[in-house]
Amino acid sequence: MAKNKKKSFWKRITSSLFSKKQSQVENSARKKVPQNFHIEWKNASAKWSQFLLTKQVTQGLVVERSGYKLHKTNEKLFRLEGADFSILLATGNTLYPGKDGKISGILFVDEGNLNLAIQSDHNKLESFLSRLDLPKADMEFQWKMETTNDWRVILEWEKFWKEQLILQLSANTMALAILSIGEELKQFFESNATERQISLVRDEFFYVNHGKTGRSYSPHGKNKNIFEFGKAMTEFSEKIEFISNKREKEHET
Structure with a gap:
């Protein structure tokens, strides 16, 4: 009788261990893994x-919901309207050419610098802006981006400098920049990146698809989520300027 109880006890133990192991195997099998680059990018x-939603509209109505409408003027300027309010929303410093050929935009400036600037005559806008002590990344690159879409200068670079730009960018930043700019940058990346770099960016697309990016998922991580694409684009523009300066110096020698 005692032997039967002992056997029954060990049978329950081994059965329990087997069940746990089987459960772990099944859970592991159910874990999602990245698919190929193009599928993850498409998703x-x-x-x-x-x-x-704001990136799906070039100009005009972005969304209409109960209590408000959001209209888009350009990449960084919006109007929020409701029954008893009409508010301009600017997502950053922006300059853009108007229909009449004049430069329009909104700039956030220090009032002291503004008073300093108006102490002199200025025949050109660039001269006036230079006295406002605006962030270089905000102004010089944004000016180029929004008037000539100048990020495309990288398409004309030599292979070496294209590769150097990709090396300077994290996989997370590269993935968000590709999503922000689209097919043209994706093709540039695929044509100049290594298999390892493509694999890393594919993984970033995968993380975006499953909500595994940003501080909400990893509080101490540096990766940006899909709503932080603006930071990625700032880094992208800064690295373009950095590599562009190095390339120009190299050509001068």
């Missing part, structure tokens, strides 16, 4: 379209 692009 991430769909998520981008779903959540980044």
Whole structure:
């Protein structure tokens, strides 16, 4: 009788261990893994379209919901309207050419610098802006980006400098920049990146698709989520300027 009880006890133990192991195997099998680069990019692009509504409209009505409407004037200027309010929303310093050929925009400036600037005559806008002590990344690159779409200068670079730019960018930043700019930058990346770099950016698309980016997922991590694409684009523009300066110096020697 005692032997039967002992056997029954060990049978329950081994059965329990086997069940746990089987459960772990099944859970492991159910874990999602990244698919190929193009599938992950396609899925991430769909998520981008779903959540980044302001990027789906060039100009005009972005969204209308109960209590408000949001209209887009340009990449960084919006108007929020409701029954008893009409508010301009600016997502950053912006300059853009108007229909009449004049430069328009909104700039956030220090009032002291503004008073300093108006102590002199200025025949050109660039001269006036130079006295306002505006962030270089905000002004010089944004001016180029919004008047000539100048990020495309990288398409004309030599292979070496294209590779250097990719090396300077984290996979997370590269993924968000590709989502923000689109097919043209994706093709540039695929044509100049290593298999390892493509794999890392594919993983970033995968993380975007499953909400595994940003501080909410990893509080101490540095990766940006899909709503932080602006930071990625700032880094992208800064690295373009950095590599561009190095390239120019190299050509001068």
